[in-house]
Structures are given as structure tokens and as C-alpha cells.
Amino acid sequence: MQPPSDPLGEDRVGAFVPGPRATMAATGTGPLDGLTLAVKDLFDVAGALTTFGNPDWARTHPPAPATAPVVAALLEAGARLVGKTKTVELAYGLTGENIWHGTPLNPRAPDRFPGGSSCGSAAAxxxxxxxxxxxSDTGGSVRIPASYCGLFGIRPSHGAISLAGACPLAPSLDTPGWFTRSAALLATVGEVVLPPATGGVGGPLLRVGEAWVNAAPAVAAALTPALERLQGEFGPALQVQLAPEGIPTLHAHFRAVQAQEAWAALGGWIAATGPRFGPGVAERFAAARDIAPQTAAAGRAFRRTLQARIGPLLAGGAMLVYPTSPCPAPRRDAQAGEQEAVRQATLSVTAIAGLCGLPEVTLPVASVDGAPVGLSLVAGPGRDRALLAVARHVAGLLGLD
Amino acid sequence: MQPPSDPLGEDRVGAFVPGPRATMAATGTGPLDGLTLAVKDLFDVAGALTTFGNPDWARTHPPAPATAPVVAALLEAGARLVGKTKTVELAYGLTGENIWHGTPLNPRAPDRFPGGSSCGSAAAxxxxxxxxxxxSDTGGSVRIPASYCGLFGIRPSHGAISLAGACPLAPSLDTPGWFTRSAALLATVGEVVLPPATGGVGGPLLRVGEAWVNAAPAVAAALTPALERLQGEFGPALQVQLAPEGIPTLHAHFRAVQAQEAWAALGGWIAATGPRFGPGVAERFAAARDIAPQTAAAGRAFRRTLQARIGPLLAGGAMLVYPTSPCPAPRRDAQAGEQEAVRQATLSVTAIAGLCGLPEVTLPVASVDGAPVGLSLVAGPGRDRALLAVARHVAGLLGLD
Incomplete structure (x- = not known):
């Protein structure tokens, strides 16, 4: 789990955006001293182009005037920027495919997608x-590539960390996030960028029934030993049902909220520029443009309902636990229909933390057919630091660090 | 649901202890002005004998030197005491049977038990x-007779109201409690005797799977329309499993904790006096005497586990919802074996609030075979006033007031 860091070597997995590397020295010293950092190419680094994964975006935007504060905070804590990483175009996709820059390899399963949209960061x-x-993570763009590539990853509480200097997709859902190979470093980064926790995390575990049923049987089976170990620590997981409306409802409402915001955020540029898009991306933006206002309003209403339902359950420190992704990374030759089915099943689960603004940590606990699958722990909003501490402890229990 | 108050009339259901009535005028004015009050005969009223339901207890104890503070508070708020009511001997039983004083009639189902141990209060x-x-309620002694007799009843948070001047059964489980025919009055009494709420109650509803499965199918079916109406108000009930160990475990551990404390509280008097007991009571105290210390210790450990599990779930205002009793009142001619089966199934559910010290309100929402059955709402500890406000609102929704 701890391959040597090789920032100057060949980018053998195609993680970085093509062209000259954007690099920056550390600007201070701190808990990240001596560590190397890569940044998804939707965060601004002063003087560099932010491509947002799309050549027409790059062509129509000037170099960034300033460095995004979250990146600056990492540099001030001692990290050194060694490059910007590939993203799905405009961050609107979960496989990690980018036909313009090339899809990064999944280092843990080279015949499979790396996951996206933060594909290059995960691969690096x-x-x-x-x-x-x-x-960054809107509908799973950190959690899913972390699960697919066998990494620790976090989607923090919505709004906990500034997205100034980052390209938007769906602002009420967008968060930054980060990947590491150890839970200890995942938590250390949190100490640098997160506000103080608003509460603790101590259990009980709530086993979200829908998410386990939604998972492929092999994934649920592969994650069960880790869940059992967690139960030894936190007591038996209590089965809980969060979406009596049915889990596809989560996907439908999430998709509607995301689509309306995505068009509001990016439709003006798309309409004015007429950019070329790779497969899937164009279709998603076309659907976003055409989303009915009442469909999006229903999605927002459902989000409030879900928040009112889940928030109280987590107010005392309980944690949700479920498979991060319902299946391992799809193979790179998977048909479009299969990819869409995976996308819908995946968004149905990632929508839980997404719609509710909850922090979610994924741990690389198992593999299926040789491909990694992650287990997620989700806490109440604002409890990110406490959740990271629990994740670090759990990683120790599971022998992951 | 609102028969006329008839405090001076004939005690046609045998609710009061035999002999001269202990009465007291109101000592103040307040929200209970003009209302009549009866008190279970394990609370002291100055100058009166407290029989605790047993003639040998009455014979070996002097008249009470003072009035229990909770009774005094009701009198100060304007209520008038019109008598003391029958209790199961030493409060150790759930049917309401008392062979010495006579078992009160269940006014709503005369061929069935009234429920106990607060049988006379419920009947009155x-x-x-x-x-x-x-x-008073240790293992259901308010909740069960309220369910059996079609009343509103509350078991408050453990420790919220003083039990000074009341005979003990199992002090870490004992609470006072009260019965009314309206949710409004149930809440008004709470305003008189309860401390301020430590938090709100607003949902979501958590449908405790085990308690619904444990209930007789006819009971679950009879309560379902009320649950559906509640879901219209609070959103869909989330299915939750609280006892992965199995619901009989709740009974076993509750029984062990209660038994050890009951013998600690009353064994000295029993050993010294050799009192006569009615059927069931003698056997329960004999079993209490013989409980193994390690069995009771396991029960106490499980209580802590259950508290750590349920407390966090209710910290944000969620409510548990389940059938107060798994079945309507047993018929008065039920065999001992059937009574014991009912007792075990009942304690498995009443143990949830009992072991965790949670406030529980039961609402008289339905009947089965002409006998009442109640639906319980349970909140986090200290939220009694908020729970009573919700119960009052819900009673309005259900047309119960």
C-alpha cells in the first residue's frame, strides 16, 4: 500500500494533464513537510491554465490569476506541487474517461477505468x-475513484472547505476532497484544511440496508469481513432504511438537482462557445439543459426531506456504513449501456452524502476479481475531523496502514 | 373517551384499595384546578398506610409520615386526591392481579386483565x-395498563421525577408515570412535574423492526393506520433494528437487572417477614433471590451497550415508534403458561425504554377483538416535555382528543 513516491519519474499511468507540469514549491513548513502533491485540473494554480479537462475550456480561459486557497493551504503546510491531474470534462462523469487528454490507467486494475471525475489525482x-x-466531489468524484483505485479518500462536509478558485459543476453539491495511500495522511491533510469538528463520532454503526442490497453480491460479501471487524469495535451495526421511497429515487432526485445546477453554472459558457465534448458528456449537458424546473424543484424538496431524516440520526455520533460503490470499476471496454447502469446504481448511493452534505470517508478494505472496492463511513455534517480520526483508528484495526 | 368524572360514586371497577379512602384537598391552585386525582398505593400520603398491594407490607409498616413530593406537586397545582389505587404486590407483575385486594376490572374489556402493576390507577x-x-413503571407498569385500558400514559425519563416517598422495586429502572383520558391533560401534568426538556422531538420516526415483528399480527395491523397517519406528518418511518442480538435478549437482560435490584431493595424485608404472596409474585421474588451475580452483571453491561447504541440515534430529535404491548390484555381466565409467554414478549419491548431510561408515551389508537392496544412514541432522555407536545399534536391528528 505504500509504493515509493516518484514525482520526477515518468507518468506511466497518464495521471497528469499533457504539456509542461505546473509545479510550485512549498510556501511554508508544517505537517505536510516533504510530501508531494498533485491537484485536479479544476483548481487554479497561479500562472497556469486550468483546463477543466476540455480543450475548448482551456482555449477560452486565461491562465489563473491566483492559486485556489485550498491549494495554497497545502503548500503552506509544507507540501510541494508536482503537477495538475486529469479530470473528466467539466467534472461531469464517473468513469474517468477523457478522450482529449487520455484516460488515466487504473494502477490497481489496468483493464478497468480509474473512476472519475478526479481520475488523474486517484491514478497519481x-x-x-x-x-x-x-x-473534487459532486456526485462521487473522489469517493468512486478512491474505491476503484484502492485508496483512502474523503468527501468533506459541504461548505467546510472553500472552493474559491475551483471550477464549479453543481455548487450546492460540490466539495473538494483528497486521496492518500494511508489513513494517517488522510487525517493529517484534514488537520490542515478543515475547520474544527462540530461534534464527535463514536457509533453506533448504521448499516444502510438499501446500499448493501444495491451492491453487487460479490462486493457486499467482500466488504462483510471488514464490517464485522468494525462491529467488534463499535458494537453490532443496526440495520436502518433511509429511503423508503426506493433507492432509485435517490438517483433521480440527485440527478435533477445536479443537472439544473450544472446548466446554471456552465450552460452559459456551453451555449456561447459550442465546445466539443467526448461521449457521454455532451449527452449529460443536453439533459441538464432540458431538465424541467418542477423536476429539479422536486429534487430539492427531496433533499430537504432526506436531510431532515438523516441529520437527526447522526446528531449523537452515529455513523452510516455501506459499500462506497456498488461494484468495482467497470472494464474499459464496457458497453455504454452497462456504464449507464453502473452510473445510476452508483449515484443512488453517493447521493446520500451528496444530497445531505455529509462527510464520507472511503477505506480500501477489499477487492473483487482483483479490483479494489471501498467501504464508506459517513458522519453528521461538520464532524469531519472526528470521522477522520475514526477512519484512522479503523484502518489500524483492519491492518490497512 | 371522556366519561364524566365520578369521584364520589361507587368504585364499580374495584380500582381503589379496600377500606377508608385516603383523600386530600388541593393545597394550591394551578393548571390542575378542579381535577380529581388517584394515586397508586406505593406512593406515600401523609397519615395513610401505604400497602404496596400486600397485607403483610401494610401490617409491618407505619402510616406514612409525609406525602411523596410528586403527589404534593399535583396537589399544589390544584388537583384533589380522592383515593389510593390498587397495585400488584410490591409492583412485581404486569397483569394487574391482586388476590388480597381483588383484581380491578378493565373498564374497556371486562373479561380481560387491566394490566399492572398500576392496575387500580388505570382502571380508575x-x-x-x-x-x-x-x-409507577419499572418494566411497563404504566405503559402496559394504559395500553390494555385504552388510555394515554407516560413513562418519563429515568430520574426526571423524584421517587422520594415511593416504595422501590428496582431503583435504576423505577419511574413514576401517569394516566389520563386525553393527551392534553397528559401534557399538562408533565408541565407540573417535569423538569425543562433537554432537547426537541421532531422526527424522523424510527420503526423498530423487532417490536413490530414481536407483536401479534392483528396488533401490528390494527396500529398500522395510525402509523401511516404519523408518516404523513413526520415523513416515512425508517425501519431500524435495535437488537441484532435478538429481541428475547432484551427480556433476558432486563429481567436479570430488575431481579437483582428487586432482591436488593426488598429481599431483606421478605427474608425477615416471610410475607404471603399471591401466585406469580412469590415465584418472581424467589427467582430474584437466586439470580447469579454474573447474569445480572451481563444484564447491566448490555444495558450500557443498548444505551450507547440508541442514545445517539435519538440525539437529534428522532422518535422510536412501536406497539406498546405485543398483544391486547390477556383474558382473566388465561392459563399461567400463556400469561408467562405474554409477560416475556411484553418485557422484551418495554425493556427498550426501561433499560435506556427513555421517555415513552403510549396513545390509545386502536383495538383488537374489542380490547384496546396502544402505540408508543419514544424519545431521547430528557425530552419528555417535547415528546408530550408531540403526543398531544399526534392525538389531534388521530382524532383521539
Whole structure:
């Protein structure tokens, strides 16, 4: 789990955006001293182009005037930037495919997608090219590539960390996030960028029934020993049902909220520029443009309902536990129909933390057919630091660090 | 649901202890002005004998030197004491049987037990003999007779109301409690005797799977329309499993904790006096005497586990919802084996709030075979006033007031 860091070596997995590397020295010293950092190419680094994964975006935007504060905070804590990493175009996709820059390899399963949209950041960390990498997560774009590439990853509480200097996709859902090969470093980064925790995390474990049923049987089976070990620590997981409406409802409402915001955030540029998009991306933006206002309103209403339902359950320190992704990374030759089915099943689960703004940590606890699968722990909003401490402890119990 | 109050009339259901009535005028004015009160005969009223349901207890104890503070508070708020009501001997039983004083009638189902141990208080309120009555609850002794007699009843948070001047059964489980025919009065009494709420109650509803499965199918079916109406108000009930160990475990551990404490509290008097007991009571105290220390210790450990498990779930205002009793009141001619089966199934559910010290309100929402059955709402510890406010609102929704 701890390959040597090799920031100056060849980018053998295609993690970085093509062209000259954007690099920056550390600007201070702190808990990240001596560590190498890569940053998803939707965060600004002063003087560099932010491509957002799309050549027309790059062509129509000037170099960044300033460095995004979250990146600056990492540099001030001692990290050294060694490059910017590939993203799915405009961050709107979960496989990690990018036909313009090339899809990064999944270092842990080379015949499979790396996951996205933070594909390059995940690939860079998994390949040992850097110690840590910054990504962003709207509908799973950190959690899913972390699960697919066998990494620790976090989607923090919504709003806990500034997204100034980052390209938006769906602002009420967007968060930064980061990848590491150890839970200890995952928590250390949190100490640098997160506000103080608003509460503790101590259990009980709530086994979200829908998410386990939604998972492929092989994934649920592969994650069960880790769940059992967690139960030895936190007591028996209590089965809980969060979406009596049915788990596809989560996907439908999440998709509607995301789509309306994505068009509001990016539709003006798309309409004015007429950019070329790779497969899937164009279709998703077309659907976003056409989302009915009442469909999005229903999605927002459902989000409030879900928040009112889940928030109280986590107010005392309980944790949700479920498979991060319902299946391992799809193979790179998977048909479009299969990819869409995976996307819908995946968003149905990632929507839980997404719609509710909850912090979620994924731990690389198992593999299926040789491909990694992660187990997620989710806490109440604002409890990120406490959740990271629990994740670090759990990683020790599971022998992951 | 609102028969006329008839405090001076004939005690046609045998609710009061035999002999001269212990009565007291109101000592102040307040929200209970003009209301009549009965008190279970394990609370002291100055100058009166406290029989604790057993003639040998009465014979070996002097008249009470002072009035229990909780009774005094009700009198100060304007209520008038019209008598003391029958209790199961030493409060150790759930049917309401008392061979010495006579078992009260269940006014709502005369061929069935009234429920116990606060049998006389429930019968007095259900028959309209008083407006409100004080009882006590260790393992269901308010909740069960309220369910059996079609009343509103509350078991408050453990420790929220003083039990000074009340005979003990199992002090870490004992609470006072009260019965009314309206949710409004149930809440008004709470305003008189409860401390301020430590938090709110607003949902979501957590449908405790085990308790619904444990209930007789006819009971679950009868309560379902009320649950559906609640879901219209609080959103869909989330299915939750609280006892992965199996619901009989709850009974076993509750029984062990209660038994050890009951012998500690009352064994000295029993050993010194050799009192006569009615059927069931003698056997329960014999078993209490013989409980193995390690069995009781395991019970106490399980209580802590259950508290750590449930407490966090309720910290944000969620409510548990389940059938108060798994079945309607047993018929008075039920065999001992059937009574014991009912007792075990009942304690498995009442143990949830009992072991965790949680406030539980039961609402008289339905009947099965002409006999009442209650639906319980349970909140986090200290949230009693908020729970009573919710119960009052819910009673309005259900047309119960």
C-alpha cells in the first residue's frame, strides 16, 4: 500500500494533464513537510491554465490569476506541487474517461477505468507518483475513484472547505476532497484544511440496508469481513432504511438537482462557445439543459426531506456504513449501456452524502476479481475531523496502514 | 373517551384499595384546578398506610409520615386526591392481579386483565372515576395498563421525577408515570412535574423492526393506520433494528437487572417477614433471590451497550415508534403458561425504554377483538416535555382528543 513516491519519474499511468507540469514549491513548513502533491485540473494554480479537462475550456480561459486557497493551504503546510491531474470534462462523469487528454490507467486494475471525475489525482496517488492529491466531489468524484483505485479518500462536509478558485459543476453539491495511500495522511491533510469538528463520532454503526442490497453480491460479501471487524469495535451495526421511497429515487432526485445546477453554472459558457465534448458528456449537458424546473424543484424538496431524516440520526455520533460503490470499476471496454447502469446504481448511493452534505470517508478494505472496492463511513455534517480520526483508528484495526 | 368524572360514586371497577379512602384537598391552585386525582398505593400520603398491594407490607409498616413530593406537586397545582389505587404486590407483575385486594376490572374489556402493576390507577381513569392517576413503571407498569385500558400514559425519563416517598422495586429502572383520558391533560401534568426538556422531538420516526415483528399480527395491523397517519406528518418511518442480538435478549437482560435490584431493595424485608404472596409474585421474588451475580452483571453491561447504541440515534430529535404491548390484555381466565409467554414478549419491548431510561408515551389508537392496544412514541432522555407536545399534536391528528 505504500509504493515509493516518484514525482520526477515518468507518468506511466497518464495521471497528469499533457504539456509542461505546473509545479510550485512549498510556501511554508508544517505537517505536510516533504510530501508531494498533485491537484485536479479544476483548481487554479497561479500562472497556469486550468483546463477543466476540455480543450475548448482551456482555449477560452486565461491562465489563473491566483492559486485556489485550498491549494495554497497545502503548500503552506509544507507540501510541494508536482503537477495538475486529469479530470473528466467539466467534472461531469464517473468513469474517468477523457478522450482529449487520455484516460488515466487504473494502477490497481489496468483493464478497468480509474473512476472519475478526479481520475488523474486517484491514478497519481495509486501509482505512487505523489503522496497526496486533491480532487473534487459532486456526485462521487473522489469517493468512486478512491474505491476503484484502492485508496483512502474523503468527501468533506459541504461548505467546510472553500472552493474559491475551483471550477464549479453543481455548487450546492460540490466539495473538494483528497486521496492518500494511508489513513494517517488522510487525517493529517484534514488537520490542515478543515475547520474544527462540530461534534464527535463514536457509533453506533448504521448499516444502510438499501446500499448493501444495491451492491453487487460479490462486493457486499467482500466488504462483510471488514464490517464485522468494525462491529467488534463499535458494537453490532443496526440495520436502518433511509429511503423508503426506493433507492432509485435517490438517483433521480440527485440527478435533477445536479443537472439544473450544472446548466446554471456552465450552460452559459456551453451555449456561447459550442465546445466539443467526448461521449457521454455532451449527452449529460443536453439533459441538464432540458431538465424541467418542477423536476429539479422536486429534487430539492427531496433533499430537504432526506436531510431532515438523516441529520437527526447522526446528531449523537452515529455513523452510516455501506459499500462506497456498488461494484468495482467497470472494464474499459464496457458497453455504454452497462456504464449507464453502473452510473445510476452508483449515484443512488453517493447521493446520500451528496444530497445531505455529509462527510464520507472511503477505506480500501477489499477487492473483487482483483479490483479494489471501498467501504464508506459517513458522519453528521461538520464532524469531519472526528470521522477522520475514526477512519484512522479503523484502518489500524483492519491492518490497512 | 371522556366519561364524566365520578369521584364520589361507587368504585364499580374495584380500582381503589379496600377500606377508608385516603383523600386530600388541593393545597394550591394551578393548571390542575378542579381535577380529581388517584394515586397508586406505593406512593406515600401523609397519615395513610401505604400497602404496596400486600397485607403483610401494610401490617409491618407505619402510616406514612409525609406525602411523596410528586403527589404534593399535583396537589399544589390544584388537583384533589380522592383515593389510593390498587397495585400488584410490591409492583412485581404486569397483569394487574391482586388476590388480597381483588383484581380491578378493565373498564374497556371486562373479561380481560387491566394490566399492572398500576392496575387500580388505570382502571380508575378508564372508568371515569378520576381525571388523572399516578402510577409507577419499572418494566411497563404504566405503559402496559394504559395500553390494555385504552388510555394515554407516560413513562418519563429515568430520574426526571423524584421517587422520594415511593416504595422501590428496582431503583435504576423505577419511574413514576401517569394516566389520563386525553393527551392534553397528559401534557399538562408533565408541565407540573417535569423538569425543562433537554432537547426537541421532531422526527424522523424510527420503526423498530423487532417490536413490530414481536407483536401479534392483528396488533401490528390494527396500529398500522395510525402509523401511516404519523408518516404523513413526520415523513416515512425508517425501519431500524435495535437488537441484532435478538429481541428475547432484551427480556433476558432486563429481567436479570430488575431481579437483582428487586432482591436488593426488598429481599431483606421478605427474608425477615416471610410475607404471603399471591401466585406469580412469590415465584418472581424467589427467582430474584437466586439470580447469579454474573447474569445480572451481563444484564447491566448490555444495558450500557443498548444505551450507547440508541442514545445517539435519538440525539437529534428522532422518535422510536412501536406497539406498546405485543398483544391486547390477556383474558382473566388465561392459563399461567400463556400469561408467562405474554409477560416475556411484553418485557422484551418495554425493556427498550426501561433499560435506556427513555421517555415513552403510549396513545390509545386502536383495538383488537374489542380490547384496546396502544402505540408508543419514544424519545431521547430528557425530552419528555417535547415528546408530550408531540403526543398531544399526534392525538389531534388521530382524532383521539
Amino acid at each position: 496517488v495509486a501509482a505512487g507518483l505523489v503522496d497526496l492529491a486533491l480532487g | 381513569v378508564a372508568a371515569g372515576l378520576v381525571d388523572l392517576a399516578l402510577g
